[in-house]
Amino acid sequence: VDSWFEEKSYHKQLALRVKIKSVLHEEQSQWQKIEVLDTHALGKLLLLDGKTMVSQVDEFIYHEIMGHIPNMILPHAKKVLIIGGGDCGIVREMVKHPNLEQIDLVEIDERVVEVAKKYFPECTSGMSDPRVNLKCIDGVKFIENQKNQYDIVIIDSTDPEGFAEGLFSAEFYQKVYDSLTDEGIMMNQTENPILDEFGIEKIYHHMRSVFPIVDAFTAPMIIYPGVYWTFGFSSKKYKAAQLHPDKESWLAEQNLNLKWYNSDWHRGANKLPNLVKSKLGI
Numbered sequence: 001v002d003s004w005f006e007e008k009s010y011h012k013q014l015a016l017r018v019k020i021k022s023v024l025h026e027e028q029s030q031w032q033k034i035e036v037l038d039t040h041a042l043g044k045l046l047l048l049d050g051k052t053m054v055s056q057v058d059e060f061i062y063h064e065i066m067g068h069i070p071n072m073i074l075p076h077a078k079k080v081l082i083i084g085g086g087d088c089g090i091v092r093e094m095v096k097h098p099n100l101e102q103i104d105l106v107e108i109d110e111r112v113v114e115v116a117k118k119y120f121p122e123c124t125s126g127m128s129d130p131r132v133n134l135k136c137i138d139g140v141k142f143i144e145n146q147k148n149q150y151d152i153v154i155i156d157s158t159d160p161e162g163f164a165e166g167l168f169s170a171e172f173y174q175k176v177y178d179s180l181t182d183e184g185i186m187m188n189q190t191e192n193p194i195l196d197e198f199g200i201e202k203i204y205h206h207m208r209s210v211f212p213i214v215d216a217f218t219a220p221m222i223i224y225p226g227v228y229w230t231f232g233f234s235s236k237k238y239k240a241a242q243l244h245p246d247k248e249s250w251l252a253e254q255n256l257n258l259k260w261y262n263s264d265w266h267r268g269a270n271k272l273p274n275l276v277k278s279k280l281g282i
């Protein structure tokens with residue numbers, strides 16, 4: 001008998017359905033249910049509380065976007081904070097930037113990192129870099145007393161529910177703003193703007209209430225509800241498509257094996273359609 005996994009979207013009007021080869025891992029951590037499935041179409045698939053997080057066929061899209069956009073704008077960035085992100089895919093992309101001196105990963109659930117190390121070693125390869133520090137605590141608490149510390153803050157969270165809900169509030173964005181240096185950039189995953197299950201207008205309203213420059217990038221994420229995904233960009237000084245020429249020539253000389261990110265894509269991906277512009281207030 002064929003076995004299928006189905007993830008219903010938040011309001012349960014739409015589902016992703018994928019045929020399973022086998023269940024590789026299943027546990028209940030202190031924070032959530034962690035599962036790894038082996039599938040025909042998506043390769044290995046990480047689920048948290050039954051929701052798709054990372055698949056082997058499209059993880060590079062999300063991780064390259066979050067890892068490279070801010071670094072291509074800030075050539076002298078030194079300190080990065082990633083909140084969430086326990087699969088470690090963004091860390092893998094961050095360590096490719098030699099200007100970075102410190103990369104702090106603040107993931108509430110250390111079991112996610114352990115499970116990722118076992119089943120998604122291609123994602124966790126950056127964790128052995130000496131610049132990387134893993135802190136297993138709540139990002140909402142961690143950000144409280146960080147003033148003028150980070151050049152880049154990435155919020156790689158689950159959906160705005162339960163212990164991740166606090167990562168989408170105006171108070172939280174204010175604390176991220178305070179934790180950033182004068183040229184600082186925050187990027188966050190901001191859901192699907194068409195299905196719009198979590199109130200994207202409100203999320204961007206909160207971002208705009210704190211940051212002078214708010215913009216977004218869009219890309220397809222096969223495993224997330226509705227596929228079309230937004231990545232928020234909030235900045236104190238530089239615009240979303242303001243790539244630094246030094247960084248562009250550096251990238252052109254490197255062989256980083258990127259499957260998604262390039263500077264043309266960067267410039268084009270934040271030219272947004274009308275519906276998205278009006279919802280996001282851009």
Ligand code: SAM
Nearest residue numbers: 053084085086107108109112138139157158164
């Ligand atoms: N890219 C994925 C997506 O959009 O679905 C997110 C992947 S990553 C695995 C999300 C991580 O955020 C989870 O491992 C979860 O434990 C972590 N997380 C959620 N709320 C958090 C919080 N308040 N502080 C720190 N980490 C948190």
